[in-house]
Amino acid sequence: MVEGTIGTWKVAEGAQVNKGDAIMEFENEKNMIEYEALTSGILHILAQEGDVVKVGDPIGIMADDRAEYDALIKGNATPAAAPAAPAAAAAPAAAPTAGVTEIEMPRAGLTMVEGTITEWKVSEGSEVTKGQAVMEYENEKNSIEYEIVHGGFLHIVAQEQETVKVGDPIAYVTDTKAQYDALVAGGAVPVAEEAEKGCARACPTCVHTSKAVSSPAVVSGGRIRATGLAKKMAADAGIDLAKVAPTGGPDGKRIVAKDVTAYLNQPKSVAMPVTEDEITEIPWTGIRKTIARNMFNSMQQTAQSTCVCEVDATELLALRAKLVADQEILGCKITVNDLLCKMLGKVLVKHPFANATFDGKTLFTHKHVNLSVAVGAEDGLLVPVVKNVDLLSLSEISVAVKDLASRAKDKKLQPDEQSGGTFTITNVGMFPIDIGTPVINPPQTAICGFGRTVRKPVVMPDDSIAPRSMMNVFLTFDHQVLDGLEVGRILKDIQYYIEHPEMILA
Numbered sequence: 001m002v003e004g005t006i007g008t009w010k011v012a013e014g015a016q017v018n019k020g021d022a023i024m025e026f027e028n029e030k031n032m033i034e035y036e037a038l039t040s041g042i043l044h045i046l047a048q049e050g051d052v053v054k055v056g057d058p059i060g061i062m063a064d065d066r067a068e069y070d071a072l073i074k075g076n077a078t079p080a081a082a083p084a085a086p087a088a089a090a091a092p093a094a095a096p097t098a099g100v101t102e103i104e105m106p107r108a109g110l111t112m113v114e115g116t117i118t119e120w121k122v123s124e125g126s127e128v129t130k131g132q133a134v135m136e137y138e139n140e141k142n143s144i145e146y147e148i149v150h151g152g153f154l155h156i157v158a159q160e161q162e163t164v165k166v167g168d169p170i171a172y173v174t175d176t177k178a179q180y181d182a183l184v185a186g187g188a189v190p191v192a193e194e195a196e197k198g199c200a201r202a203c204p205t206c207v208h209t210s211k212a213v214s215s216p217a218v219v220s221g222g223r224i225r226a227t228g229l230a231k232k233m234a235a236d237a238g239i240d241l242a243k244v245a246p247t248g249g250p251d252g253k254r255i256v257a258k259d260v261t262a263y264l265n266q267p268k269s270v271a272m273p274v275t276e277d278e279i280t281e282i283p284w285t286g287i288r289k290t291i292a293r294n295m296f297n298s299m300q301q302t303a304q305s306t307c308v309c310e311v312d313a314t315e316l317l318a319l320r321a322k323l324v325a326d327q328e329i330l331g332c333k334i335t336v337n338d339l340l341c342k343m344l345g346k347v348l349v350k351h352p353f354a355n356a357t358f359d360g361k362t363l364f365t366h367k368h369v370n371l372s373v374a375v376g377a378e379d380g381l382l383v384p385v386v387k388n389v390d391l392l393s394l395s396e397i398s399v400a401v402k403d404l405a406s407r408a409k410d411k412k413l414q415p416d417e418q419s420g421g422t423f424t425i426t427n428v429g430m431f432p433i434d435i436g437t438p439v440i441n442p443p444q445t446a447i448c449g450f451g452r453t454v455r456k457p458v459v460m461p462d463d464s465i466a467p468r469s470m471m472n473v474f475l476t477f478d479h480q481v482l483d484g485l486e487v488g489r490i491l492k493d494i495q496y497y498i499e500h501p502e503m504i505l506a
Contacts, residue, residue, distance in 0.1 A: 001028040001107055002054065002055055002104070002107065002166075002167055003052055003053060003054045003055060004027060004033075004052070004053055005026060005050065005052050006024065006025075006048065006050060006051045006053065006059065007024075007025040007027055007032060007049065008024065008025045009023065009024050009045060009049060010022055010023055011023045011024075013043065013044065013045050014042060014044070015042070015043050016041075017037050017040065017041065017042075017043050017062075018037065018040045019037055019038065019039050019040045020036050020037065021036060022035070022036050023035060023036070023037050024059070024060075039062055039254075040062075041062035041063050041064050042062070042063045042066060042068075042069040043060055043061075043062060043063075044060060044061045044062075044063060044069060044072055044073065045059075045060050046059055046060050047059040047060065054167075055167055061227075061228050062227075063227055063228060064227055067229075068228060068256075068257065071228065072228030072229060072232075099174055099179045100173070100174050100175075100179060101150045101152070101173045101174075102169050102172055103148065103149075103150070103169065103170055103171040103172065104167050104168060104169055104170065105137070105158070105164040105165065105169075106137075106146060107167075108139050108144050113165065113166055114139075114164060114166060115137040115139050115144075115163070116137060116138045116161065116162070116163045116164075117135060117136075117137050117158055117159065117160050117161065117162050117163075117164065118137060118138055118143060118160065118161070119135065119136045119160060120134065120135050120160060121133055121134055121135060121136070122134045122135075122154060124154065124156050125153060125180060126153070127151075127152070127153055127154075127177075128151060128152065128153075128173065129148075129151045130148065130149060130150060131147050131148070132148055133145045133146065133147050134147070134148045134171075135148075135170070143293075148173070151173070152174050152175050152176075152180075153174045153175075153176070153177055153179070153180035154171055154172075154173055155171060155172045155173070155180060155183050156170070157169055157171055157172065158170035161285060224241045224242060224255065225246065225253060225254040225255065226241055226246075226254065226255035227248065227257065230244075230256050230257050230260050233257060233260045237260070237264060239260070239263065239264070241255060241260075243263065244259050244260055245259060245262075245263070246259055247259055287379045287382075288379065288380050290380075291381055294441075294442070297442065298439050298440050298442050299439065301360065301442060302442065302478040303478060303479040304437075304439070304440055304477070304478060305477060305479050306474055306476040307475050307477075307484075307487050307488075307491060308435055308472055308473070308475075309474075309475075309494070309495055310472050310473075311470070311473055311494070311498045312468050312469070312470060312471075312499050313453050313469045313470065313498055313499075314468045314469045315498075315501050316336065316498050316499075316501040317453065317469055319502065319504075320334060320339060330395050331395060332395055332398045333398070334394060334395075336427075336429065337373075337401065337425075337427045337429075338397050338398040338401060339394070339501065339504055340425060340427060340498075341371055341373065341389055341397050341425060342389070342392075342394050342504050342505075343497045343498065343501075343504045344371060344389070344423065344425060344448065344494075345371065345389040345391075345392070346390065346497065347490065347493045347494055348422075348423055349367075349390050351486065351490050352365040352366070353365065353445065353482055353486060354423060354445060354446045354490055355369055355422045355423050356422065356445045357422060357443040357444055358444075358445050358480065358481050363445075363481060366422045368388045368390055369390040369422060369423060370385050370387050370388065370389070370420050370421050370423075371386045371389040371422075371423055371424070371425060372384070372421030372424040372425070372441055372444070373385070373386060373404065373405070373424075373425055374424060374425065374426035374427075374438075375405045375408045377408060377409045378409075379411075382408040382409075382413070383421065383424060384404035384405065384407075384413055384417050384418055385417060385419065385420055385421040386400050386401060386404065387420065394505065421441065421444060422444060423444060423446060423447070423448070424438075424440075424441045424446075424447040424448070425448055425449075425450075426438050426447060426448070426449045426450075427449070428449065428450070428451060429450055429451060429452045429453060430452070432452060433452060434451045434452060434454070434472055435472050435474055436451065437476060438474065438476050440476055440477075445477065445478045445482060446476065446478065446482060446490075447476050448473065448474070448475050448494070449473070449475075449476070450473055451471055451472040451473075451474070453469040453471045454469070454471070455467050455469055456470045458470065471498070473494055473495070473498075475490060475491060
């Protein structure tokens, strides 16, 4: 949505309204929508029924009391003409010169408020045609290809990895090469620069500020939340409203008349020295960006739930100690993680819905277990896959996991070594982590995590108390596919194998 049409005002000019009252209906390109007042006060209407108003432009002003409303009306003798000002600001002549078209960040979905440009598919100054895919951008859910709506010569103003609000300019297209050359040479001033120099509208009821303002009253779009009287007083006194501390409104972030008076009456003082903060900008690219996108998509596309079971890992640790003592015979040093991988190979063949992939429409179960093993690296989490882990011996699993983990950290994995997983294991036992809620690796249906082992006093079957090494197992599953009954059975099998580790090798 980039503009809306005022349908019906449900309250009259000058009416007292309360926060949450339905005061107006407007149409976008799809629906008729009811608008509820965000604050209480006396309403002064700017945009009339039938007016088409750009998103973010003012449609009315809420005065705190009758005195402010009266002052607002007196200082604004032709309120009916006020909506014409935003329309004038939208004219191309207020931005670039004739023959130059502004390209805005598109809105993909009703909830989108900003997008991140991931790739420009054409270079600066290229000649593009209407309908050509020139850019890719991401919103909160998807990566989207943008097809340009005007042909001409492209001047890019929003760069790759830059996050831009919906409706803000990302590029300009000129009809001719001469117009492009004039634009980039400074012969025309883009809208974005005009907005920073000052308000281009002949509108006494709104105040625009540059990006540098820091008033708590600044809201989206660079506007300052202030009553009409406060704006008039500030204009008469020649002061910048961005410097006035707000106290009005239900949230205390709206500038009212008394705030302007307080600012004018405050004693002049010597400015205190300010210690500048040191900010490091880290572009979110590469593996980090991919992980972020995959984790976000996983949480959006699956109904994730986690169950936790505490198990006695004393015998598992004892078995591992014996295998380490025999490492020369085995040819490798067995780890607890190797035993857990081998154990999952046995458990998962009994539970095909957990050893599966789901695309939202069809569930695909797998005969063999391709185990994704989470590996922590400095650049982010990597998940190489041990294929057919249910058919491998413990020694073969140990060698495969160590090789894949080493090459993952060195960024030397082949593409097929990172794909085709049917289930994921994440072992955080080397850290002081007891319980976690791991995120499913789509399109898999489950992931199993293992916490650290902790020595605890445990009541044994004969009611005696003995020190045991206890460990938590946490299983995150897609509730679209797996229910509590099946999850309980999976955890019961895992508990059995860990507490009877000799069966892992059987």
